[in-house]
Amino acid sequence: MMTFYAAAGSYQIRNEDGKDMPYIMRLGKLQPVSIPEFSIWSMLLWDVLTHDELRKKYFEKMEEVKLDPSGFEKALEMLVKRKLIIKGVGYTGADALYNMLYDTYVIPLRGVQGTRRLLNIAKLLKQGKVNFFEAVYLLQPDKGTEAEQRIMKLVTQTPLSVPELVRCFENDVRDVSSADKVISAIYTEESDNQARLNNACSLSNHRQDVLEATTNLYLTRQVILEHA
Known part of the structure; x- marks a missing residue:
């Protein structure tokens, strides 16, 4: 089985109390996200990655900025549940891609x-x-x-x-x-x-x-x- 992920929507950065806070725009509404969630989402913007590719990229980024990467699976699960990331699973790459894109x-x-x-x-x-x-x-x-x-x-x-x-x-x-x-x-x-x-x-x-x-x-x- 193959699994693909991609980002859904676009993003905005808003300054709140002197801090830049990320939001993801979905269906015309701004959705607040945490820094780890935004990191995962932005890695998928204009890209399509497997679970292993995404996890490797995320862990490398967290190591670079010296943040704990242990929350990766939970953050990814929440992003998929909130429909901010699209996911497709299939026996072939084409099937996984179609299953990822069919309701987007x-x-x-x-x-x-x-x-x-x-x-x-x-x-x-x-x-x-x-x-x-x-x-x-x-x-x-x-x-x-x-x-x-x-x-x-x-x-x-x-x-x-x-x-x-x-x-x-x-x-x-x-x-x-x-x-x-x-x-x-x-x-x-x-x-x-x-x-x-x-x-x-x-x-x-x-x-x-x-x-x-x-x-x-x-x-x-x-x-x-x-x-x-």
Whole structure:
């Protein structure tokens, strides 16, 4: 069996009584977390790790900052229970990945990443590490694969789950700009619901393409994941 973990939501740092306190934004609400919990969560932001990989990374970090790492398992369990971390278990890597993503929504990052990229390239230019023409080249957006482009066009209209994205690929759906269009294009049978869709799409020929594209968009910081 394989187990994968990834971070759900985004974060904010707030100054309270002169101290910077971390919060995780989930479904529009700020969730307070402890420093160990935030350390685990931030290690998974834009990354996918196994339990052993995450534990090793966490223990190394705690040793570096001279903090007791013994609370790792409890903190991880609480983060999963609070749906701040998503978890998937399966006999194969693809199954574990699908089980991790099937009830999460893919949400594009708007504006923030472009601004960061611009600032990073401007810094390189100022430091003389790249010349003007190299900076212009680096500023060109990465178009990604055809599947990645298609997913970005869909989730820019409305957040969709991975099974919903698979159904969009199956039915060649391009317009999901309203709730009515999502329902009529994706939930095509009267008996369709989220559970039936999850089961059906787990066997789809398009599952692998959607999984690979979604994971790559997440790892390259173009989208975040929100737990349903």
